[in-house]
Amino acid sequence: MSENQTRSPEAELGLLDATMIGMGAMIGAGIFVLTGLAAEIAGPAAILVFALNGVVTAFTGLSYAELAASIPKSGGGYAFVREIFADLSSFIMGWMLWFAYMIAGGLYALGFAPNFLELLHVYGVVPPPDEVGAVVIPVVDVGVPLALLLAFVAVLGLVALNAVSTAASGSAETVFTIIKVSILVVFVGFGLASPMFSGAEFQPLFSEGAGATALLPAMGLTFIAFEGYDLITTVTEEVENPRENIPKAIFVSLLATVIVYLAVVTVAVGTLGAEGLADAGEAGIAAAATSFMPTGLPIIQNGGAIIVFGAVFSTLTALNAVVIASSRVAFSMGREGQLLPSFGQIHHRYGTPFVAILTSAVVMLGSVALPTQSAGNMASLFFLLSFIIVNVAVIRLRRERPNMNRPYKMPYYPVPALLGIALNLLLAGVLVEYLMRTDPLALVLSAAWILLGGLVYVALDRLKAQPDRGPIESNTEISLSGED
Amino acid sequence: MTSNYDILIAGGGRVGFQTAERLADLGHDVTIIEQDDRVVSEIADEWIATVIQGDATNPDIIEQAGIEQANVIAALTGETGLNLAVCLAARELSPEIRTVARIDRVAGESYTRLVDAVLFPERAGARVAANEILGSDVQTLADVTGNLDILLVRVAEGAPAAGKKLADVRFPAGTLIVSDDDGNRIARSDTTLTPGSRYVVAVEPDVADEVMNLMRG
Numbered sequence: 001m002s003e004n005q006t007r008s009p010e011a012e013l014g015l016l017d018a019t020m021i022g023m024g025a026m027i028g029a030g031i032f033v034l035t036g037l038a039a040e041i042a043g044p045a046a047i048l049v050f051a052l053n054g055v056v057t058a059f060t061g062l063s064y065a066e067l068a069a070s071i072p073k074s075g076g077g078y079a080f081v082r083e084i085f086a087d088l089s090s091f092i093m094g095w096m097l098w099f100a101y102m103i104a105g106g107l108y109a110l111g112f113a114p115n116f117l118e119l120l121h122v123y124g125v126v127p128p129p130d131e132v133g134a135v136v137i138p139v140v141d142v143g144v145p146l147a148l149l150l151a152f153v154a155v156l157g158l159v160a161l162n163a164v165s166t167a168a169s170g171s172a173e174t175v176f177t178i179i180k181v182s183i184l185v186v187f188v189g190f191g192l193a194s195p196m197f198s199g200a201e202f203q204p205l206f207s208e209g210a211g212a213t214a215l216l217p218a219m220g221l222t223f224i225a226f227e228g229y230d231l232i233t234t235v236t237e238e239v240e241n242p243r244e245n246i247p248k249a250i251f252v253s254l255l256a257t258v259i260v261y262l263a264v265v266t267v268a269v270g271t272l273g274a275e276g277l278a279d280a281g282e283a284g285i286a287a288a289a290t291s292f293m294p295t296g297l298p299i300i301q302n303g304g305a306i307i308v309f310g311a312v313f314s315t316l317t318a319l320n321a322v323v324i325a326s327s328r329v330a331f332s333m334g335r336e337g338q339l340l341p342s343f344g345q346i347h348h349r350y351g352t353p354f355v356a357i358l359t360s361a362v363v364m365l366g367s368v369a370l371p372t373q374s375a376g377n378m379a380s381l382f383f384l385l386s387f388i389i390v391n392v393a394v395i396r397l398r399r400e401r402p403n404m405n406r407p408y409k410m411p412y413y414p415v416p417a418l419l420g421i422a423l424n425l426l427l428a429g430v431l432v433e434y435l436m437r438t439d440p441l442a443l444v445l446s447a448a449w450i451l452l453g454g455l456v457y458v459a460l461d462r463l464k465a466q467p468d469r470g471p472i473e474s475n476t477e478i479s480l481s482g483e484d
Numbered sequence: 485m486t487s488n489y490d491i492l493i494a495g496g497g498r499v500g501f502q503t504a505e506r507l508a509d510l511g512h513d514v515t516i517i518e519q520d521d522r523v524v525s526e527i528a529d530e531w532i533a534t535v536i537q538g539d540a541t542n543p544d545i546i547e548q549a550g551i552e553q554a555n556v557i558a559a560l561t562g563e564t565g566l567n568l569a570v571c572l573a574a575r576e577l578s579p580e581i582r583t584v585a586r587i588d589r590v591a592g593e594s595y596t597r598l599v600d601a602v603l604f605p606e607r608a609g610a611r612v613a614a615n616e617i618l619g620s621d622v623q624t625l626a627d628v629t630g631n632l633d634i635l636l637v638r639v640a641e642g643a644p645a646a647g648k649k650l651a652d653v654r655f656p657a658g659t660l661i662v663s664d665d666d667g668n669r670i671a672r673s674d675t676t677l678t679p680g681s682r683y684v685v686a687v688e689p690d691v692a693d694e695v696m697n698l699m700r701g
Contacts, residue, residue: 072531073513083534242531335488401548405535407528 013238015245015252017174021235022253024177025228027184027260028318032311033111034222035268036284037373039277042218046274047265049218050225054258056427057226059420060387061254062410063394064229065247069408070397074237075332076230076325077390082336084393084400088457093389094333095453097230100382101326102360104224105319106367107375109151112315114283116150119308122290151368158320159361162327164350176317183310184264187289191267194292220431221373223380225261229253231321234328243407282372286311323360330356337464339456374442377435381446384428391420488512490554494540494570495561496520496527499586499605503560508532515549540570543577551578558584560603564595571599620682622696631689634662638682643701646679653677658688659695 013021038046064077073079081093191197229250236242239249264285268277272288280287290304331353334343340355347354367375394417397404410416435443489512493500496518504514504527514533517540518524524537538545540559551557557574559567564587571583583599588606595602615623625634639646645653650661651673661671665681677683677699687695 071534072508236531241529243528401536403536403538403545403548405524405528405537407525 013235014240015248018232018235018239018245018249019253020174020177022229022232022249023257024173024180024317025231025321026226026253026257027177027180028321029108029111029315030222030225031261031264032115032285032314033107033282033372034225034376035265036277036281037376038218038222039269039274039284041221042214043274044269045215046218046269047262049215049222050261050265051258052215053219053223053226054254054261056423058254059416059423060391061229061250062416063391063420064233065250065408066394066406066410067390068233068236068246069243070404070406074234076234076329077386078329078332081389081393084397087338089389091338091457092453093386094329094338096382096386098326098329098333099363099449100379100386101322101329102363103367103375103379103382104227105155105322105326105364106370107224107372107379108315108319108322109155109368110372110375111282112154112312112319113147113150114281115286115308115311115315117147118283118286119305119312122305122308148368152365154316154319155361155364155368158323159357159364162320162323163352163354163357165352180310180314181260183306184260187285187307188263188267190293191271194271196271196292197267216427216430217434220380220384220427220434221376223427224376224383226254226257227383231325234325247408283311323357326360327353327357330360338460374439377431377439377442378446381428381431384424384431388421388424388428391417391424489556490550492517492549492551492554492557494557494559494567496523496535497562500560501527503558504533505530517545517549541566541573543573546574546577551581554578554581556582556584560586564588568595568598621700625684633687633689633692635685635687636682637685637699639677639679640700641679643679643699645677645698648677649673650675650677653698655698656691656694658691660686662686
């Protein structure tokens with residue numbers, strides 16, 4: 001956001017910072033929240049699930065790299081598509097991406113809560129998470145599960161923070177990411193050394209019954225884990241030498257993330273077993289850690305607490321990142337006249353896109369009421385769909401603007417873009433089919449959001465048709481302040 | 485509905501690039517058309533605008549730059565003829581578009597019959613240079629279409645008009661004192677030209693030196 005006056009324009013981020021922003025978003029909540037769910041569907045093959053997702057998303061990564069290097073706009077996927085497509089298509093892209101980030105916010109909040117309870121449990125503040133009862137709200141006299149309440153409070157807190165002050169800078173994100181990765185390295189190190197891992201059992205790789213076909217729905221569900229590089233392209237303006245560093249940052253962060261995921265999931269499956277992991281759900285990694293980390297340490301007492309802390313920290317920072325990302329999409333749409341203009345305005349006092357943040361918060365708070373799996377499904381579905389559009393955008397841009405300067409060109413064009421479209425389409429199809437069988441609610445809500453988008457688009461179109469825009473002043477104005 | 489313009493700039497050299505940078509800073513969308521390989525890669529390094537590489541008079545290239553959505557095209561290469569050709573071609577492709585052409589001599593003002601506005605960077609540069617040289621005593625605020633100058637002038641101690649009411653000073657025809665001291669009000673006949681204070685003055689060039697004499701001594 002170049003409009004953001006409080007951020008110094010000199011804030012130059014290097015390749016490391018840009019890479020860390022991407023890794024921070026990808027090695028965020030996904031690994032802690034989704035590993036258990038992936039193990040539940042695919043068994044020990046959860047390892048393969050993450051590896052294959054990394055491969056699939058790499059094709060879209062190439063498209064992002066080409067677009068980000070040649071279109072100098074800090075808006076992520078929506079800004080690129082807006083540049084290339086007509087009103088309706090770009091509106092749909094923004095609308096879907098906005099939703100995907102908001103639902104991801106709900107997902108991360110839902111992942112935060114059980115991990116936070118686990119952390120409290122490690123220190124004996126509360127009983128084990130599954131024994132924590134509901135909190136009775138005195139006034140309305142209904143019981144609300146404590147985890148749900150925690151998720152709600154987390155969203156509310158971060159939204160409030162972002163609504164009144166500008167986001168943490170890229171360099172803070174670098175520190176956060178290094179903390180997260182270090183904690184995971186500790187996890188992997190202890191895991192590999194533990195006696196539980198030496199007796200690890202990865203056979204049968206595929207859970208009986210479902211077989212290898214279970215890979216696809218699990219991939220669809222966990223696809224959201226690799227959405228992070230969209231975030232790199234939203235800060236491109238602050239990155240030095242972006243035409244070289246942005247593509248590099250995308251590839252390096254993707255590669256590093258896949259490696260970290262593989263190591264962590266291998267250790268988690270190896271120690272806790274796929275079933276144990278599945279049982280622990282959103283707190284899978286934390287549960288695995290408490291099982292093999294040393295106990296009786298000074299101050300922190302329990303080695304597992306470090307990992308649980310890592311989970312709490314990661315889900316919170318990831319939640320913060322998507323609060324920013326979702327409001328940024330809405331803000332760009334407002335500026336482009338694709339949402340009400342108030343979405344595209346910076347609050348006069350707080351210097352933040354206030355309306356965009358508050359509106360995003362409403363949907364995010366609503367999505368906290370969803371089961372974690374539904375939230376993951378919906379967010380993944382919308383990321384898959386929007387990534388298809390990004391890949392189409394690359395092909396269309398090449399055809400329509402052959403003479404455009406492209407500092408980075410994807411190799412073997414158009415093969416990667418076409419593969420990206422085909423694979424994302426396949427996963428989206430599998431996911432929809434899977435949802436029809438297991439989670440119709442998520443499908444209905446997704447359809448409802450698209451429908452709502454259609455209504456908003458038509459309504460805004462009507463609204464815009466009334467007051468005429470008027471051409472630009474065609475005579476040279478005399479300006480007394482026109483010194484230069 | 486949106487406050488930012490979609491702007492095409494033909495020519496990414498010295499003038500074109502600086503203009504693009506300024507507009508991008510103000511939040512507008514800028515696309516640059518540039519032919520030279522070296523210049524293209526320099527612009528790409530700065531990452532302020534989308535660049536279409538090619539000849540800006542070629543309708544194909546202008547179309548690739550997104551002429552349909554653009555509000556304005558500014559042809560800012562060093563060649564007047566080329567700039568006019570670009571503007572005329574652009575208007576042919578998108579009749580509503582506002583056109584701005586860079587010209588290389590004052591006589592080029594008559595080109596405003598072909599384009600919406602002309603730009604003579606050397607004159608703008610000269611204005612800034614003169615302002616810098618004179619410091620804060622006399623500053624040209626803007627060039628008005630035609631020759632009129634809008635100046636900010638500090639009345640010097642001991643100048644002929646210093647300390648006098650406007651009604652008592654006979655400025656030459658072609659002069660208008662616009663503001664009272666330090667620009668708080670529109671000047672009236674009882675406005676006093678206080679030494680050390682600054683006044684906005686509109687003046688025709690052939691009487692400018694006489695006005696300077698009255699106000700600066």
